[in-house]
Amino acid sequence: MNRIVIVTGMAGAGRTTALKVLEDLGLEAVDNLPIGLLRKLVQTVDPLETDLAIGIDPRSRTFDVEALITRLERLRGSGVAEIRLLFLDCDDEVLRRRFSETRRRHPLAFDRSLEDGIAHERQILARVREMADHIIDTSALTAADLKRVISGHFDAAEGQRLAIHVMSFSFRNGLPREADLVFDVRFLRNPHYDRDLRPMTGLDQPVQEYVADDLDFASFMERLVNLLLPLLPRYRAEGKSYLTIAVGCTGGKHRSVFVAESLSAQLREAGWVVGAHHRDIPRTGATIEQLRAIEGQP
Structure with a gap:
């Protein structure tokens, strides 16, 4: 059975990085998919070859929490694939620092402050977070740490062992x-x-x-x-x-x-x-914040 990993979460928490890691693990990545196309995309997946990682978040103008929850429940009940929901989370203060350092605008803060944008997004995504199979808090993770955690959850080579x-x-x-x-x-x-x-x-x-x-x-x-x-x-x-x-x-x-x-x-x-x-021996390597800046993503 194919695996379909839905990747969502707070803007700035590392969703783009997570999709890249899943792509490196052999999944075909699709980012910022309109919710209305989710079922159609899943139905076109070759049952013998393709695992998907699909990024969905409130940046899309068609984003609707109720529609996402409904489609996830239907897909899980249909048995067409193994559906797993990955939610990337992060402390508000760390999110504020990441957006400030990268000078990126929060996708929900066009007509409000950064703090209000983060709070509004957290409220919107609360029910989606409750449905998640995996929640990864990236507040204190480096890019290497995030890759390690995601690989532990989704690497097919590790799937039959702990x-x-x-x-x-x-x-x-x-x-x-x-x-x-x-x-x-x-x-x-x-x-x-x-x-x-x-x-x-x-x-x-x-x-x-x-x-x-x-x-x-x-x-x-x-x-x-x-x-x-x-x-x-x-x-x-x-x-x-x-x-x-x-x-x-x-x-x-x-x-x-x-x-x-x-x-x-x-x-x-x-x-x-x-x-x-x-964790607390001084480490080298890019932090999630630095990686966000390199990628030019929030």
Whole structure:
């Protein structure tokens, strides 16, 4: 059965980037489709060859929430394809900054302020968001992060197995919104208070040895892995294709990084597909905001 991914969400949240990622995954992308053409396009899809990614958002003059919801419900009930709705969301403050930095006009702010345009769009899309199969909040994601998350949900090569992503983070910078499971490792001894270790990270061997010397580290890791290993097959059996495990400490630089790396390694040894990244270690690469500016899209 063909897959039809409907991509929508807040302007400036990365919808164009999401469509490009889906295109890279082998889906045929169609952007800014008038809602009235949705059913006709789906009916013309070759049932043996084509998966579609369709971008729909309030920029279109024919956009109508009730019509979109009705057509989605009918398509899902018809069985002509596997219909999945992806909603891209983002904090209002981050959206304001993105539009200000790129000097792009919000599509619903022609006769009102930017703040009112964002609020109006959020109100319009509230019911669509409730219907979404996948909601991705891009507020703190880089372009690479967004690609990783979308690939985890929609990469056909990963579709028959559970892709696991382990991330470290700083509690000071807030919980990662994409996390399915969160573990707090602030009880472990903190390398921050060692002057020699403070500039290092949990990727450096002296920090790893320092944290591993904590009397509770080995038993904690053993119990954490023993907790997770029976759960992972159950997640997969329930149809979950992507699981994010977040490990946090105060600064997101030492303890959480080492625990995330250790957990990733042990899950891989158990035969699972695992990736890892460290949110609050300074990163390189384009942010979503920078990518928006490069693409010239809101």
